[in-house]
Amino acid sequence: MTDEQTADPAVTRHGPGRILILVYGVFALSATGRAVFQIVNQFDRAPIAYVLSAVAAIIYCLATFALAKATNFSRRIATIAIVIELIGVVGIGAFSYAVPDDFPDATVWSHFGQGYGFVPLVLPILGLLWLRRTA
Numbered sequence: 001m002t003d004e005q006t007a008d009p010a011v012t013r014h015g016p017g018r019i020l021i022l023v024y025g026v027f028a029l030s031a032t033g034r035a036v037f038q039i040v041n042q043f044d045r046a047p048i049a050y051v052l053s054a055v056a057a058i059i060y061c062l063a064t065f066a067l068a069k070a071t072n073f074s075r076r077i078a079t080i081a082i083v084i085e086l087i088g089v090v091g092i093g094a095f096s097y098a099v100p101d102d103f104p105d106a107t108v109w110s111h112f113g114q115g116y117g118f119v120p121l122v123l124p125i126l127g128l129l130w131l132r133r134t135a
């Protein structure tokens with residue numbers, strides 16, 4: 001057997017992985033709360049931005065659950081979710097600068113996560129590095 005076949009997938013949720021899961025959990029809660037509030041109270045103001053906020057919330061929830069579960073299958077799900085997250089934050093970040101009228105209010109991924117101290121831009125990179133390191 002190779003090291004990869006004998007590696008314990010649960011190592012993902014130990015050490016620095018616990019901090020990563022905690023941060024993902026905080027973002028899952030905050031993005032979900034913000035998306036729900038914006039969709040319920042202000043949807044007509046910026047529907048594209050608020051739907052994208054909801055998508056970000058779903059991705060954060062999925063990544064949090066998959067990282068915490070720490071099975072071989074959930075690691076694959078976490079990797080896919082985090083790659084989508086990275087594409088989303090870069091794509092929506094650029095789009096929010098190109099078409100600022102569609103983003104009158106900040107969302108978690110608009111302006112590359114500026115409203116969240118750019119953590120949304122750094123978090124998927126750290127997540128992918130951690131998954132690779134613990135593979």
